[in-house]
Amino acid sequence: MLTTLLSLGIVVWIAFILDAWAGLRKLDFLENETGLVDGELLTVIVAARNEEQQIKLSIQSQLQQTYENVEWILVDDRSTDHTGKIIDELAGSDQRIKVIHIQELPEGWLGKNHALYTGAKQASGKWLLFTDADVRYEKDAFAKALHYFNKNKLDHLTAAPNLNAHSFWLKSFVAFFLFGFSYFKRPWRANNPKSKIGTGIGAFNLVSNKAYEAFGTHERIKMRPDDDLQLGMRMKKEGFSQRIVTALHLIEVEWYGSLKEAFVGLEKNTFAGLNYRISMIFLAVFGILLTHFLPFFTIFSNSKPIVLLSLGNILTSGILYIMVIRRMTLFSPALFLVFPISALLFIYTIVRASILTFKRGGIVWRGTKYRLRDLREKE
Numbered sequence: 001m002l003t004t005l006l007s008l009g010i011v012v013w014i015a016f017i018l019d020a021w022a023g024l025r026k027l028d029f030l031e032n033e034t035g036l037v038d039g040e041l042l043t044v045i046v047a048a049r050n051e052e053q054q055i056k057l058s059i060q061s062q063l064q065q066t067y068e069n070v071e072w073i074l075v076d077d078r079s080t081d082h083t084g085k086i087i088d089e090l091a092g093s094d095q096r097i098k099v100i101h102i103q104e105l106p107e108g109w110l111g112k113n114h115a116l117y118t119g120a121k122q123a124s125g126k127w128l129l130f131t132d133a134d135v136r137y138e139k140d141a142f143a144k145a146l147h148y149f150n151k152n153k154l155d156h157l158t159a160a161p162n163l164n165a166h167s168f169w170l171k172s173f174v175a176f177f178l179f180g181f182s183y184f185k186r187p188w189r190a191n192n193p194k195s196k197i198g199t200g201i202g203a204f205n206l207v208s209n210k211a212y213e214a215f216g217t218h219e220r221i222k223m224r225p226d227d228d229l230q231l232g233m234r235m236k237k238e239g240f241s242q243r244i245v246t247a248l249h250l251i252e253v254e255w256y257g258s259l260k261e262a263f264v265g266l267e268k269n270t271f272a273g274l275n276y277r278i279s280m281i282f283l284a285v286f287g288i289l290l291t292h293f294l295p296f297f298t299i300f301s302n303s304k305p306i307v308l309l310s311l312g313n314i315l316t317s318g319i320l321y322i323m324v325i326r327r328m329t330l331f332s333p334a335l336f337l338v339f340p341i342s343a344l345l346f347i348y349t350i351v352r353a354s355i356l357t358f359k360r361g362g363i364v365w366r367g368t369k370y371r372l373r374d375l376r377e378k379e
Helices: 002-024 056-065 085-094 109-123 141-151 166-187 188-193 209-215 216-219 227-237 259-265 278-298 304-330 334-361 372-377
Strands: 042-048 070-077 095-103 129-130 135-137 156-160 207-210 242-246 252-255 362-365 368-371
Touching: 002 166, 002 188, 002 278, 002 304, 042 056, 042 109, 056 070, 056 085, 056 135, 070 085, 070 109, 070 135, 070 372, 095 109, 109 129, 109 227, 129 141, 129 209, 129 242, 141 156, 141 207, 156 227, 166 188, 166 259, 166 304, 166 334, 188 242, 207 209, 207 227, 209 216, 209 227, 216 227, 242 278, 259 334, 278 304, 304 334, 334 362, 362 372, 368 372
Parallel strands: 042 070, 042 129, 070 095, 156 242
Antiparallel strands: 129 207, 135 252, 156 207, 362 368
C-alpha cells in the first residue's frame, strides 16, 4: 500500500512539474513592460478598515506614479481607529482623492466587498484598480500595467506582488502557502485563452469598468471572504479576457507581520477556500500529510524500495517548489529544507480555522461576525 501511494505521488509531482513548466514560461514580468504615458482615467479603489499603520505610506506611493491621469476613491469601512482621519488629510492634500465613510454594513454583504462596490459606483475611470490599503508601489507600476492591459486587450489583469516577510518561519510559511496555492489553483492557466481557470490577487486587480459592470460587480461575490480570487476566477470562467503577471519589483505588501498574525488572518478564508465542506477539510489534511510530509518520514525506512520512492517524492516536489518559489517570489528556494515542518504548520492553519469557524458559527473578519449559514447560502 505504501509503495503504491509513494509511486503515485511521484507521478502526480511530475504531472505538476510539466504543467508548471509550460505555464510559468508564459508568465510575463511586468517590470519588462513599457510604461503608458498618456491615456484615459484610471480609478483606484481602496477599502480600508482600521489601517492607520499602513494606509498613508501606501497612498503616498501611489500618488507618486508616473501615470498621472488617476483618481482615488478611499473607502473608510467603519474604522474605529484613525484611518478615517488619515484619509481625510490625504484628500485635503491632493484633489484627485475622494473619500467615502461607511457607517453601517447592509445585510448580506461582507464589509470589504461592500466598500469596494460602493467605491466602484462612484468611479469615473475607464479602468478600475482594486487594491489593498497596505500595498506599496514603485513609481511606474500603474503605467506599465495599463500599457500591458491595453496591448493585450484585456478585461482583467492581476499581478503577483512581492510578499515581504521578516522572520524565518513566517517566510517559510508564506512560501509554502504560495507553493500550495500555485499547484492547486494553477494561476498561470489564466494566461491561456482556451482555459476556464482564472485567478485574482487582492493587491492588484485591474479591470475595465465596462467588463466589471457586465460581470455584475461585487454583488456577485458579496459574501465571499476570498473576493479577490473569486472576482478573477469567475470573470475568466464567464469568458472575460484575463492575464496574470508577476510584479515582484514593482508592488510590495507585508502580508502578515508574524506567524501568529498569519494564523489569525487565514481564519477568514481557509474554510471558504475549501468550499465550506467538511469532506474537503479531511481531503486537504490527508493530501498534505501524504504528499508533503510522509516521504520525509518514510525515507528512514528499512525497506530500500520505500527509501528510493521517498527520495523520488522529495526530489520531484523539491523541483516544483524551486520552480514556483524562484518565479513567483523573492524568497530563497533553500526554505525547502524545512518543507515538512511548513506543511505541518499549514495543516494546523486548516484545522484551526475550521474548528473556530464551526465553534463561532461563522467567521470574524475585521471585528464583524458573518454567520456560516449566510456564507454558505451565498456560495
